[in-house]
Amino acid sequence: MTQKKTPGKHFDPHKNYRDTMKAIGYVPRAKATQSDYDRIGFKSGLEVHQQLKTKQKLFCRCPAGVYHGDNDYHAEIIRHMRPTLSEMGEYDGTALMEFKTRKEITYRINNKTTCTYEIDDTPPFPINREALEIALEISLLCKLNIVGEVHITRKQYLDGSIPTGFQRTAILGVEGEIQLKNKKVGLIQLSIEEDACREISDIGHKRIYKTDRLGMPLIETVTHPQCLNPDELREAADYIRFLNRSTGKVRTGIGAARQDTNVSCEGGTRVEIKGVSHNKWLPELSHNECFRQWALLHIKKLLLERVPDPQKWEMRHAEVDPYSLSLEHANAIGFAEKGYKVVAIALPEFHGILSHFTQPGKCFTNELSDRLKVIACIERPNITSDEDLNDPLSENDATKLAALLKASPNDAIALIWGPDEDIPTALETIDERCRMAFDGVPRETRRPLPDGTTLFERVLPGADRMYPDTDSAPIPLDEKYIEKLREGLPVDIWTRYQQLAQMQIPEDSHAYILRRNLVPVIEEIVALGFPPRFVGALFGHRLKRIEGKYPMHNDFTYHKLVDLFRFLKDNKIHHSLAKLMLPVIYQHPNMDFNSVLTSINFKRRTADELLAPVDYLVEKFKEIKIAKKDRPENVVNWVMGQLHKQALGNIDPAELYSRIKERIG
Amino acid sequence: MEDIFQGYKGRALEVLKKFNVRVWGKAIIDTSRGEFQGTVLPRAENDDDTHIVLKIATGYNIGIDIFTIKSMKEVGYYKATYKIPEKEFPYTPNLPNVKLLGTGGTIASRLDYRTGAVIPAFSPGELYGAVPELADICNLTTEKLFAVFSENMGPEQYKALAVAIGKEIENGIDGIIIGHGTDTLSHTAAALTFMVQNPPVPIVLVGSQRSSDRPSSDAALNLMHAAYTAGHSDIAEVMVCMFGPTSDEYGFLHRGTRVRKMHSSYRSTFRTIGDTPLATVNLKDGIKPIKETYNHRRKDRKVKVLPYFEEKVSIVYYYPNMQPDIIDSLVDNGYRGIIIAGTGLGHVNKPLYSAIERAKKKGVHMFMTVQTLWGYAHMYVYDTGRDLMAKGIIPAENMLPETAYIKLGWVLGQTDDPEEVKRLMLTPINDEITLREPYNGYLIYQGGVPEVEEFIRKFRK
Structure with a gap:
């Protein structure tokens, strides 16, 4: 130990962060x-x-x-x-x-x-x-x-x-x-x-x-x-x-x-x-x-190897004047200018711990910094060190502070700052959190961030914070009342999943349907005689897409779709037209269904009327076709595509398809 | 012997006995609604006898319907000891010595399982444990005189308090705090103003509107304000110290004779009526007088203690169509003094006239106050007032009805001579009657008015 290592020298906190991430075997969630x-x-x-x-x-x-x-x-x-x-x-x-x-x-x-x-x-x-x-x-x-x-x-x-x-x-x-x-x-x-x-x-x-x-x-x-x-x-x-x-x-x-x-x-x-x-x-x-x-x-584990008896661990600190010490760290100087106190801290045997990986993009320093913000009420940035991932102490600064605190190479050197009256709490907070590191994981509540990491929020409360409300009387729940409630319960979600599967409603629409509690609506429509699979997909696929595209009118309710299907049934219009009507109803729920038909240019046609232009279309397809291989499905599909829209509501699309196929032979 | 079934009675008690499960016992209970586990808690005495209270592992309490219980088994026992950490109250040489006299109330408290109510915590050690800031304000000693709710305070307690205060002053105390429930705090404040005259030190009555078992209680701050006032204030009077605004900002010091509880639950419930408060108090700015004149703190110990009270005194709150038998029954029951809270400037209806005359003949002392609370009884303005005065009712100026009641009891405790009673009643001891009413003495903000809304928005309530 003759060759004294200067803290900060030859130490790359980023490398340490990566090494420790590897050491604990971190894998991203995707993998x-x-x-x-x-x-x-x-x-x-x-x-x-x-x-x-x-x-x-x-x-x-x-x-x-x-x-x-x-x-x-x-x-x-x-x-x-x-x-x-x-x-x-x-x-x-x-x-x-x-x-x-x-x-x-x-x-x-x-x-x-x-x-x-x-x-x-x-x-x-x-x-x-x-x-x-x-x-x-x-x-x-x-x-x-x-x-x-x-x-x-x-x-x-x-x-x-x-x-x-x-x-x-x-x-x-x-x-x-x-x-x-x-x-x-x-x-x-x-x-x-x-x-x-x-x-x-x-x-x-x-x-x-x-x-x-x-x-x-x-x-x-x-x-x-x-x-x-x-x-x-x-x-x-x-x-x-x-x-x-x-x-x-x-x-x-x-x-x-x-x-x-x-x-x-x-x-x-x-x-x-x-x-x-x-x-x-x-x-x-x-x-x-x-x-x-x-x-x-x-x-x-690392700390206990270095400090077998944590009781003896003790943090050291000293108030510093960044000017007289000619420190280089801009924050420390800026805050001292504002009248904040600046305090140097030596954390014995914590070298390499402050930059130890904790969460993606975060290290142990964040554990300290978060608590300084929450407990000592010091806004961030409130701490730096020779291991800081973003704005570390320069080697010069670290050396000076290490000397001041008589720190050994295995100690971590940190600098904190804040209003005078908050410094005692700040020091207590750091001391407390570092001691907790010897025990492992502190009990706490954390605040979620959009990037999937979390921040310290507060110490996890226990059962000790409960006491009876002396302002309220107990409320008895007798058997009769509970039984009455039990009779009016909706169907179990597990049963709902099974119902959806049974109705052959596409699985990728289940979440959408359940989130909006749509099964009772679907059931009502199915009871009118419409195919469940179609109705399910109309909600889970079609309506979902419409919702993403258009703003919903305040008067729109999912129950409108029951009225829609009743209308289709009464007017003997094929349910496939619902797909075209839905965006209109979604945006104009107060519009009369007949007007909706007008607005989408629906015209009643018989199957023969629909199929009349087939020969003409086949000819046309030959003119514009680009595919070299002229497979018979291609022409059928193309013709179907041309006729599909006017067919909706007039004939089952599957039937139309098979009749086109028949005609073309 | 210790009650191992605390608060349980009737059928619930039978169930506990049958299955051999005690209060504080950890129990597993099999019921028709499933299994429940937890610690059996005491039951509030007024609750029904068909449920057992259980504290479950997550800290919540639940009730188990005894009719659903199939079996119960005690598998452990843990008795909670609820104690505010008691630390010795430190003595600081340069701080004033303050005595806290306890009467009950919730200035510091703990829960009582039997009633579900809160019980006061009181020793200096307990108070220090709950409000450590007190040690920076004064050297505190305490004495529990009674443990009664506010509504049970009465003449016996007023007299005992007056005597105790006299003794403390004699012994050289620098200030006195009286912990008190808030409901009749102003009655006691009035009584003490009359019974303890010319005190050389502050006598501060204090309570809390939100029990101190809750984090947002006003108790701690009220207590700190009261301790500061008792120890450091220059105002040597009987005062009530309670929240100014509902915010944790400052307290008001109200004169004991002009203060009244004006809201059933607000923190800022106490208001000086017909005048301004004496001063504000907070720990940052100390005492800031609002009134220019008050009695100053003195070094001497010359206090006059007059612990007298005649209990046969009543208040009659007049209402339209009141019948004379109301007054008659008081007279027939031997009442010697009646305070009337009349309408408007001090009126009652004609049907009462005969009863009033009869009372006067029987030597009953009658004084008129106003139920408007603000303003004076002016009985010359209308004939009714003149008639009533002719029949022997004396207008009590702008004395508050409750203050007048307390004062008449105190006066009649000393004399029965009509002239002397009148003289004592109308000679103010400490502003229970004021000569003038200041323009800022009547301020009731009418919400919704734009300038009021603007004011409220700007200042913390």
């Missing part, structure tokens, strides 16, 4: 197989949030589903949150973390959507029975054991997203299941709860919310962590979504359904990714989270 997931012990479950379609909010009489802009408010109210004890006598970890952040929370209130209840200036009114009933129906569909008495519970949230500091929520059922293609996934519970505020901004110590969504009825369906690969997770999420929608009593649209997913790897910890608004994002997010944990376990 990952079940054996990869088995190797790292992928396990995940879901918490699916679904807003219910009620007129009013859950615990007050404000309208539900009315939203307003960020600056459209009548009053502002400011609150701070303090942790309280749970009824089991414990303080909750998240609660203490949020208290540490000392946030000032402002609520923007609009009188149209918010009363004194939302802002915790009046106790709750009795629970919205309409919402309770919808939630119970869904609980029954999930085959849950329904409780005998509903107890409103307070679930503590100190981030300010709910002005009371807790969410009123209640369990309706426990231990149910859903049937996926290849397995059953167990459900832990289903609860009814009030939705939270929408965040407007969160900068430094100030966070602003609006209260329009606050208090809207929501259910949360929680699965056991039984999904063993990202695709199963997606399938389970879709299943629950379709199930919720099959009642026709839940909200749809942006933000009406949101998923949290719990992910862990073998030896890892349950980490919750919160607020995933699209199911299609779940696979990538869960994949990356599982590998992030796998990487953190690798970091743990």
Whole structure:
């Protein structure tokens, strides 16, 4: 050890990032197989949030589903949150973390959507029975054991997203299941709860919310962590979504359904990714989270090799003046100019850890940086080091700081900055997170990003944050009431899948049909005597494409199609014409069906009339044909193409085809 | 012996006994609705006897219908000890010494399983555990005088409080806080204003509108504001310290005789009526007086404690078509004083005249206040007022009805002489009657009016 290695010298953080990514055996999701997931012990479950379609909010009489802009408010109210004890006598970890952040929370209130209840200036009114009933129906569909008495519970949230500091929520059922293609996934519970505020901004110590969504009825369906690969997770999420929608009593649209997913790897910890608004994002997010944990376990192994007794590990720090030290790092100098404190930190034996791979494009430094932002309220950039992937300390800077901190070559050197009063929390935060690295994976909730990676959001709350709502009385659910609800339930989603298969409706349209709860509509049309396969494809293919192309008229409902088919039947028009009529009806649902026919230039023709020009067309085809091989199908297909449009509604296209074929011989 | 079936009664109790499962026992329950697992919790006493409360693994509580239970088995036991972490309240030499006298209420509290209600936490150690900031404000000691809800406060408690305050002042305390439920906080504040006169230190009554078992409670901030006022304020009067706006911004200090609870649940429920509050308080800016004159803090210990109260006093809230038997029954039941809250400038209907005359003859002392709350009783304006005065009703100027009730009880506790009663009633002790009403003393914002909307939008509520 005579030859002293200067930190930073000959060390390429990017190479280290790539090497460590390889060392843990990271594979991108496109290339990952079940054996990869088995190797790292992928396990995940879901918490699916679904807003219910009620007129009013859950615990007050404000309208539900009315939203307003960020600056459209009548009053502002400011609150701070303090942790309280749970009824089991414990303080909750998240609660203490949020208290540490000392946030000032402002609520923007609009009188149209918010009363004194939302802002915790009046106790709750009795629970919205309409919402309770919808939630119970869904609980029954999930085959849950329904409780005998509903107890409103307070679930503590100190981030300010709910002005009371807790969410009123209640369990309706426990231990149910859903049937996926290849397995059953167990459900832990289903609860009814009030939705939270929408965040407007969160900068430094100030966070602003609006209260329009606050208090809207929501259910949360929680699965056991039984999904063993990202695709199963997606399938389970879709299943629950379709199930919720099959009642026709839940909200749809942006933000009406949101998923949290719990992910862990073998030896890892349950980490919750919160607020995933699209199911299609779940696979990538869960994949990356599982590998992030796998990487953190690798970091743990490396650290324990270097520091067998983590109790003795100690971080060192010193406040620095970037000017007198003539530091080169632009951020450090810029922030010092703003009056921020700049602090150098030595993390013993962390050399090579800060740039250790954690997620695609991210390394262990991000774990620190995210927490500095959330816990110490220091906006990013808030940290750099000689291992930073984007804006590292120069070798000169690193050498100076290493000397200042008497760091050894195996130590990592970092620099942080921030407002004076936030520095103590910042140092505590870094110390705490580094110590956690010796234990592996911290329990936390994470925020999803569009690129499939996640950010630290807060410490994962435990059961310690629950306590009974002393403002509400328990609500008994007697047998008669439950039985009555059971009688009116819609068909099970698993049964729906089987029905769709039986009706030979193309599989690629199943998701579309179930997401919109269209089976009952299809059944109605089929009952009129139309072929299921055609009707299914009309929805799952044709309508799907139309939806992507044209804006939907406000008055359009899927039920319009029942009227359409009834019209076709009554007028003895072949159902194939529905394909042409649909785009018109979609955009002009109030148009009379006869006018629709006019607008698409439909003319009634007999089969003979349709087939009359065949000979002429055959001649024409000979003139324009380009294919060298003159196969008989070519001419038939071409003629069919010419006649197809006018034939729609007049004759079954298959019949037309065979008659053309006959004629041409 | 410990109650192992806390709160359970009737049929639910029978079920627990039958299957030998205790409260706090971990149970597996097989029911016709499936299996449930969790810890059996105590049941609120007023709830029915057909459900058992269970805390399940995820922390939620649920109820099990006993008629669905096929079998139950206790497989473990864990009793929760709910305790606010108690830490010794640190003593800081340069900080003022403040005494907190407890009467009940929810300034700091914990849950009670039997009633589902909250129970106050009180020792300095508990308070320090819950609101550590207090140690930066003062050196706090506490004494629990009673543990009653606000509505159960009455003359006995007023007198005991007055005596206790006198003793604390004598012992050299720098300020006094009284923790109190909010419902009758202003009644107690009025009583103490009359019973503890000329105090050399602040006497601050404080409560909370949202129980302190919730993160957004106003309790902690109210307590900090009250502690700051008691320890550092120059205003040596009986005051009520509660939220100014509903936001966590600042508290108002209200005079004990002019304050009233004006909303059943708002945090900013207390308002000074017919005048402005004394001052605002917050930890950043300290005390900012609004009133120019007030009684200043003194070094001496000269306080006058007058713990008297006649309980046979009543308030009659007049309503149209009130019948004379209302007054008659009070007189027949031996009531010696009646405060009338009359309509408008201080009126009641003619049918009451005979009853009023009869009461007067029996020596009942009657004073007129107004149910409009704002404004004075002006009984010369209409004939009715003159008639009533002729029959012996004395207008009590702009005294609030509740304050007048407390004051009459206090006065009648000392004398029965009509002239002396009148003199004492109409001689203000601390602004229960004011000579003038300032123009900013009456401010009720009418929502919806553009300028009000603009104001509300601009300032935090």
